[in-house]
Amino acid sequence: EVQLVESGGAVVQPGGSLRLSCAPSGFTFEDYTMHWVRQAPGKGLEWVSIISWDGRNTYYADSMKDRFTISRDNSKNSLYLQMQSLTTEDSAFYYCVRAARGGDAFDLWGQGTMVTVSS
């Protein structure tokens, strides 16, 4: 089955750090650009970051640029999001997302992992 499974969501205190993981299956992971997209409870979708197929190129939304780091390990079939200096505004479901062939639509989404930043 073609799917993405996120893990690592947790309750963390403001100022803390967290690492999310995503495990793809059913397709050749290294062939695809990948993204993280987040959604605060009851709110809309917000793009977080992109990483090229080989991990060499990354980009971030402005509000996360200096705090989040996206990475991947194609040998382990894994995508990661390292988050630091978390604030309550980072509380959200974080989705691992695959870019469609041609690159500009999001054609496969994980079920998401919840990050709650609270004291």
Next chain:
Amino acid sequence: SYELTQPLSVSVALGQTARISCGGNNIENRNVHWYQQKPGQAPVLVIYRNTNRPSGIPERFSGSNSGNTATLTISRAQAGDEAAYYCQVWDSLTAIFGGGTKLTVL
């Protein structure tokens, strides 16, 4: 930065046609993608590059893009189409989402 404007909610009678708009400056010059998100579920791509349907998406879903407005059209609306719908474009290296439209099927 580029902004996308969607109505907060749209209602449609069962079996009728729903149209959800996505406004943006000269949006016709951009590829617009549409996602459906049902409560408690992850989003699903329903239209990509303005008019294209992924495999498995019913023909009742169609898209258009002209001028300053892109439109998602759902024909013969069913109860199962009740969901939030989001449009999305790229602005330089940043993905931009509209605020989302809640579709209610009456």
